[in-house]
Amino acid sequence: MIDIKEYEDMMMFDLDDEEREELSRRFNAVADGFAALEKVDANRVEPLVTVLDTHNILREDISEKLVTREELLSASPEQHDGYFKVPGTL
Numbered sequence: 001m002i003d004i005k006e007y008e009d010m011m012m013f014d015l016d017d018e019e020r021e022e023l024s025r026r027f028n029a030v031a032d033g034f035a036a037l038e039k040v041d042a043n044r045v046e047p048l049v050t051v052l053d054t055h056n057i058l059r060e061d062i063s064e065k066l067v068t069r070e071e072l073l074s075a076s077p078e079q080h081d082g083y084f085k086v087p088g089t090l
Helices: 004-011 017-038 069-074
Strands: none
Touching: 004 017
């Protein structure tokens, strides 16, 4: 049986005996569920990331130049040595 008093002190709760008993019962039910899972032999089970049978549906990450530096800088109000020139900041 899980002792709720330790958790009660940690959370600074002041529970009555009935509430302590109910929480203890619920905590024990959760602990029993995990204990049952620990008994399952999953050594031969392959790790699963998703239940869906999908593969990489994204496009290949291929670098391609769509716009040249000169074309980008041509739209800039100010530039210096091939870079955008912006106001200084602190």
